Structures are given as structure tokens and as C-alpha cells.
Amino acid sequence: MSFRADILTLYPEMFPGNLGMSLSGKALERGDWQLAATSIRDYATDKHRSVDDTPSGGGAGMVLRADILAKAIDDVTEVDDPRPRLLMSPRGKPLTQERARELAQGPGVIIVCGRFEGVDERVIEARNLEEVSIGDYILSGGEMAATIVLDAVVRLLPGVMGNHESGETESFENGLLEHPHYTRPQEFEGRLVPEVLTSGNHRLIDEWRLDQSRKLTQERRPDLWAAYLAKNDG
Ligand code: SAH
Numbered sequence: 001m002s003f004r005a006d007i008l009t010l011y012p013e014m015f016p017g018n019l020g021m022s023l024s025g026k027a028l029e030r031g032d033w034q035l036a037a038t039s040i041r042d043y044a045t046d047k048h049r050s051v052d053d054t055p056s057g058g059g060a061g062m063v064l065r066a067d068i069l070a071k072a073i074d075d076v077t078e079v080d081d082p083r084p085r086l087l088m089s090p091r092g093k094p095l096t097q098e099r100a101r102e103l104a105q106g107p108g109v110i111i112v113c114g115r116f117e118g119v120d121e122r123v124i125e126a127r128n129l130e131e132v133s134i135g136d137y138i139l140s141g142g143e144m145a146a147t148i149v150l151d152a153v154v155r156l157l158p159g160v161m162g163n164h165e166s167g168e169t170e171s172f173e174n175g176l177l178e179h180p181h182y183t184r185p186q187e188f189e190g191r192l193v194p195e196v197l198t199s200g201n202h203r204l205i206d207e208w209r210l211d212q213s214r215k216l217t218q219e220r221r222p223d224l225w226a227a228y229l230a231k232n233d234g
Pocket of ligand 1: 087089090091113115118119132134135137139140141142143145
């Protein structure tokens with residue numbers, strides 16, 4: 001059984017979208033993973049097929065109804081479905097490489113995409129939704145956030161990434177940002193590829209790369225650097 005993603009959205013036509021191309025698209029075609037996007041509107045009950053209503057207590061915008069969302073979630077959930085149920089939400093725990101890797105090791109995901117002001121709190125509680133954020137900014141809907149989560153996860157599925165190694169040396173995998181890359185030509189507008197990289201000495205190359213990684217992380221991401229030091233020198 002391959003990894004299966006069910007997306008609940010008001011815009012199912014946004015999927016597979018970007019995920020239908022390149023690495024994830026080829027993996028989808030091969031059946032390395034499966035994707036189904038379901039319209040939340042299919043679960044509306046009134047003749048206008050409305051899925052949202054005004055916020056209790058007043059205020060701007062509209063809120064996705066708990067009853068309709070719950071029905072949609074229940075319908076894509078199989079008996080004893082072990083998949084985590086994610087809700088894309090700026091209030092959620094920020095997505096990390098670690099969480100992406102955990103999800104890739106599991107059977108799949110159910111992802112709820114919010115719209116408007118968000119969703120009725122009671123469906124989050126009643127269906128045990130895990131709120132996941134992709135960063136501290138506000139998008140107009142959860143669809144692109146869901147695409148990002150799936151892109152990060154799918155490339156980690158077995159067989160999806162061609163060169164296995166490149167998954168392990170990337171930024172964040174060892175708690176550091178990645179070292180800079182170079183390729184031909186040897187000289188570009190007077191700038192040379194660092195000499196060590198053409199030395200053929202792999203021990204020196206590894207040392208140089210680790211050194212660059214550490215410097216970059218220290219300069220750009222004091223938060224990651226502190227965590228790295230605590231883990232490696234502590
Ligand atoms: N009123 C909400 C924002 C709603 S944005 C608040 O202030 O918290 C509408 C929908 O877009 C959300 O329900 C969520 O599904 C999605 N969304 C917006 N920003 C996001 C982010 N940073 N990460 C993940 N999903 C996000």
C-alpha cells in the first residue's frame with residue numbers, strides 16, 4: 001500500500017497542480033503515492049450548497065462550518081484509518097524537516113485546507129486535527145500550504161528521489177544549512193570555483209563543506225546554531 005493523501009478543499013481543481021509535475025508528478029504516475037482531492041462543498045446540505053457562516057460573536061469574514069467539514073472528513077476516513085489528520089493553519093506548529101520525515105514514514109495523510117477566517121474550533125477538537133503552519137504569514141487558503149507539505153513529504157518517500165544521498169546531506173538534515181555549491185565553468189566573470197573542490201582530496205573537501213555549513217548557519221540562523229551547539233558540543 002503506497003502513501004495516500006486525501007485533501008479536503010473548496011478548490012479540488014487546484015490538485016495535483018504543482019504536485020503533478022517533476023519528481024512528485026512522476027512518482028504519482030508510477031503509483032509511489034496516491035492523491036485524491038475532495039470538494040468540501042459536496043457535503044453541503046442546503047440548496048445554495050453553502051459551507052460557511054458568519055462568526056459567532058460577530059466580526060469580519062466567514063467561518064467554515066464544523067458539521068459540514070466533519071462529514072467530509074468522515075467520508076474520506078476509512079475504518080481504523082491510521083493516517084494523521086492535518087489542518088493547514090497559521091496557528092499550527094511550524095512544519096519542519098523532522099515532521100516531514102515522520103509523515104513520509106507513515107501510511108499517508110488527510111489534509112484539511114481552510115479558507116475565509118478559518119474553521120469552527122469544534123471540528124478541530126472533535127476530529128482531532130493537528131494544526132500545521134508553513135510559516136508566520138497569512139495565506140488566503142490552505143491549498144498552497146498543503147501542496148508545500150506534500151512536496152516536502154513526497155520527495156522523501158522510498159524510491160522517489162533518484163540520488164538517495166542528496167536527501168541526507170541537505171539543509172536541516174544535520175541541523176545545519178547546506179554548504180555552497182559550484183559547477184562548471186571553472187571561472188565565471190572572474191570568480192573561480194574554490195580550489196579545494198577541484199583538489200580531489202575528499203577528506204579536505206568534506207572538512208571545507210562542514211566548515212562552510214557551520215559558518216553560514218552561525219551567520220544566518222542563530223536559532224539553528226544554538227540548537228546545533230547544544231546537541232553536538234554539549
Ligand atoms: N483568520 C486566520 C487566517 C485565515 S487564512 C488567522 O488569523 O489565523 C485562511 C486559511 O488559509 C486558513 O484557514 C489556513 O487553512 C490557510 N493558511 C493561511 N496561512 C497559513 C499558514 N501560514 N500556514 C498554513 N496554512 C495557512
